[in-house]
Amino acid sequence: MKRIGVLISGRGSNLQALIDAQRAGELGGGEIVIVVSNVETAPGIERARQAGIPAVFRDHRGRKREEYDAEIVSLLKARDVGVVCLAGFMRLLSPVFVSAFPNRILNVHPALLPAFAGLDAQQQAFAHGVKVSGATVHIVDENLDSGTIVAQEAVPVFDTDDVETLTQRILASEHRIYPKAVRILLSDRYRIEGRRFIIGDGAA
Amino acid sequence: MKRIGVLISGRGSNLQALIDAQRAGELGGGEIVIVVSNVETAPGIERARQAGIPAVFRDHRGRKREEYDAEIVSLLKARDVGVVCLAGFMRLLSPVFVSAFPNRILNVHPALLPAFAGLDAQQQAFAHGVKVSGATVHIVDENLDSGTIVAQEAVPVFDTDDVETLTQRILASEHRIYPKAVRILLSDRYRIEGRRFIIGDGAA
Numbered sequence: 001m002k003r004i005g006v007l008i009s010g011r012g013s014n015l016q017a018l019i020d021a022q023r024a025g026e027l028g029g030g031e032i033v034i035v036v037s038n039v040e041t042a043p044g045i046e047r048a049r050q051a052g053i054p055a056v057f058r059d060h061r062g063r064k065r066e067e068y069d070a071e072i073v074s075l076l077k078a079r080d081v082g083v084v085c086l087a088g089f090m091r092l093l094s095p096v097f098v099s100a101f102p103n104r105i106l107n108v109h110p111a112l113l114p115a116f117a118g119l120d121a122q123q124q125a126f127a128h129g130v131k132v133s134g135a136t137v138h139i140v141d142e143n144l145d146s147g148t149i150v151a152q153e154a155v156p157v158f159d160t161d162d163v164e165t166l167t168q169r170i171l172a173s174e175h176r177i178y179p180k181a182v183r184i185l186l187s188d189r190y191r192i193e194g195r196r197f198i199i200g201d202g203a204a
Numbered sequence: 205m206k207r208i209g210v211l212i213s214g215r216g217s218n219l220q221a222l223i224d225a226q227r228a229g230e231l232g233g234g235e236i237v238i239v240v241s242n243v244e245t246a247p248g249i250e251r252a253r254q255a256g257i258p259a260v261f262r263d264h265r266g267r268k269r270e271e272y273d274a275e276i277v278s279l280l281k282a283r284d285v286g287v288v289c290l291a292g293f294m295r296l297l298s299p300v301f302v303s304a305f306p307n308r309i310l311n312v313h314p315a316l317l318p319a320f321a322g323l324d325a326q327q328q329a330f331a332h333g334v335k336v337s338g339a340t341v342h343i344v345d346e347n348l349d350s351g352t353i354v355a356q357e358a359v360p361v362f363d364t365d366d367v368e369t370l371t372q373r374i375l376a377s378e379h380r381i382y383p384k385a386v387r388i389l390l391s392d393r394y395r396i397e398g399r400r401f402i403i404g405d406g407a408a
Contacts, residue, residue, distance in 0.1 A: 115319040132358045
């Protein structure tokens with residue numbers, strides 16, 4: 001089950017980081033076999049195609065969430081996808097979706113969760129005046145940015161930063177930890193105790 | 205106004221870090237002139253006396269918060285204290301206290317605020333399964349752990365940690381950033397914009 005589906009809504013820079021990691025042999029044997037976008041004009045679609053990965057657009061507008069999610073699940077299952085990576089996919093997943101891939105859906109968030117969940121996390125952190133922020137890869141559940149944390153990395157916030165420079169620093173961190181988290185998940189050498197994600201014998 | 209009062213309730217390990225920094229000339233010219241404990245048996249009282257610093261016990265039990273706070277403010281003002289450092293002082297300050305030292309009261313918290321405010325922050329972080337936690341020095345206002353952040357430092361949370369090993373790692377971080385934050389505050393080379401504490405020309 002090392003076949004990966006990636007869901008995007010935008011430029012797909014984290015998709016690119018996963019593609020690059022796969023090419024470099026640093027995705028733990030994972031293979032990205034399909035990219036799905038809910039936005040027709042998402043530049044990430046073109047990134048996928050340039051990498052030789054099938055990429056499809058499925059419009060969510062005017063459709064019930066459960067119905068839409070069931071269609072995406074079918075698309076992924078038809079490709080034998082075992083792990084789903086959200087990469088800037090701007091929708092909450094319904095229980096239909098989450099239960100189809102239990103503990104096998106990852107998301108990356110541009111803050112050190114549980115701080116600054118939700119939209120515009122970098123702006124939230126900047127406005128709050130934190131001196132440290134970062135990035136989080138977590139398992140996706142039905143709630144917003146609340147699932148088990150797989151990997152985090154801290155980055156400094158400098159007094160000379162603006163939101164854009166902070167966003168870029170966090171993005172670089174996202175690109176480092178997302179492939180790492182996928183590798184850990186694919187290794188299957190971990191256990192989950194309560195909310196703690198604990199890596200087994202040398203799987204990191 | 206480089207005379208410092210320190211408020212404690214317990215062992216006073218952060219008090220010791222401030223004493224050590226002062227001795228090493230790393231407290232920005234700050235001088236700890238009084239230590240106040242609201243707990244008679246606090247080991248920090250003895251630490252202070254061993255360092256030649258007057259240390260007094262004032263019991264808060266059975267007294268109105270505002271009345272108690274006014275007495276502590278009087279004690280501090282009588283010593284010409286300009287900056288107040290909370291070091292494990294387990295009480296919320298009333299507006300009476302806060303308004304007597306506007307933006308001149310610091311506290312250290314064993315988490316990366318705004319994550320894990322309140323009691324048992326290390327246990328909260330551990331149970332939440334974060335991979336990064338840390339310490340925060342912030343300006344004290346009337347609300348719990350909510351004031352402007354002056355300094356933060358991240359520490360890793362390892363899979364092999366328990367709450368005690370994590371607590372010790374965070375404590376070492378507290379001891380590093382608390383003297384640094386005092387130094388910055390005493391330098392007066394900073395400005396506060398919204399919630400952001402921004403250090404001026406080379407004051408760090």
